[in-house]
Amino acid sequence: MESKVVFVGAGNMAEAIAAGMVRAEFCAAEKIVMTDIRPERLSGLETDLGVSTSADNSVVKNAEIVVLAVKPQIMNDVLEDIAPVLRKETLVISIAAGITAEKIERALGEGTRVIRVMPNTPALIGQGASGIAAGRLADEADLEVAETILGCVGETVRVDEKDLDAVTALSGSGPAYVFYLLESMLAAAEEMGLEKETARTLALQTVEGAARLMKDSGEEAAELRAKVTSKGGTTFAAMTSMEESGVKPAIIKALKAAQMRSKELSG
Template sequence: MTQRIAILGAGVMGETLLSAILDSGHPVDALVISEKRAERADELRSTYGVSVTGNAEAVADADVVLLVVKPQDVPALLDEIAPSVRPSATVVSLAAGIRIEAMASALPDGVAVVRAMPNTPALVGEGMFGVSPGPDVTAEQLAAVVSLLESGGRVVVVDESRQDAVTAVSGSGPAYVFYLAEAMIAGGMAEGLDAETARTLAAQTLVGAAKLLSESDATAEELRRRVTSPNGTTHAAIVTFDERGVKDGLVAGVAAAAARSAELSGPA
């Protein structure tokens, strides 16, 4: 039986999930997205042929409800949809820092709640989602959520207590990679490359290395060692990175991101 999906929020991530779910073969007549702006609603209908409604109407018949709005907008949205959510529905929040307990307390008793952390590579179908099910989520409901999000990338299931770590590694992680790319491009230009060539070299190197890491059974450390010949060019770079504290700085940065995520989420 085809599940009915409601996506609340027609911003970049909301549209990304809409497109990915439709591309996965989900029938358009079993999917609805909410949008208050008439011009934007018309654009979505024209582009995807999807039904566009208000929030309460969108969730009334939905089996799975995806909340794809800013964190500060979630409390008011939950209050708005609570009277209309089906008792058998699964509500999934993709808003950073919104705890399962807070969502569950705003919804009718028994409604299954899932917390998910996406990242921006979902825009190109290579997203990473960290998913945490609430206590009322069945194995079947969790599998349905995982299947939906896999249309936009990969999914790992973690205990909610690990969501701050997920946020620090993959939620914020694309920025770390772009930061590294900035440095690689700047270094290449300093050595005489033009900006376009340096960008192409850095971007494809990151794509290839990420694919190799994803598809290999070897650890990141082992893969790095395979490229690092003793006293070679890569060795010279790695020694310099270690002398400058690059690795320690990145590890500390992840810890700082996790701590900030915990602060923004509020008390457990």
């Protein structure tokens, strides 16, 4: 049977994308095949999503689209495994961090069309942000296919492949920064005597509301911050403390460290 999409790797991100595709009617569940080495994982996906599964990566031979959703550390083995059976007309979409399109093209053979994508974990609830970059041979139609697939689980932006390391640092790793901020806010709330659930509700709505306000208003972050920072007030005291502690330079340094690590992975 010809499969529209084969996911090589069936982790949480692959599951989220597959579920989004079915939900958005990009294709029927029976046209999706997911591969993994864990039988219990495959059984769960069959039950939960209604997709087909296999422990054998050679099922890519029947695919229109292959999504490489494995860890970067095992990508070489996976590419070697599927290269002999992959059809030249199959579009390859990789969501593996740090693995260049050129490396994938070289491993899979001349003529392979590759799209690289850097999604993030809010895709698990359909609220992801994905950077999409075309390899050397991918065309406009291929980019549109990738945008449609990733659009099933959030927003997409097109970037040059050279910028994907920065995308990885900003949005790929970005949810962790927000969780770290929330972790810190909740720790402070506990020290100040607030009930745990009360603090959680207030903190989550504050972060979500602030992001929505910036998105809907179109204003810059600095402008919105200034509007709630009256000199001598409580917010002013907090912002002064953050500036004295070097919070902004520390965040910039952290993102650059993530960018550098992404470049190292692409080696």
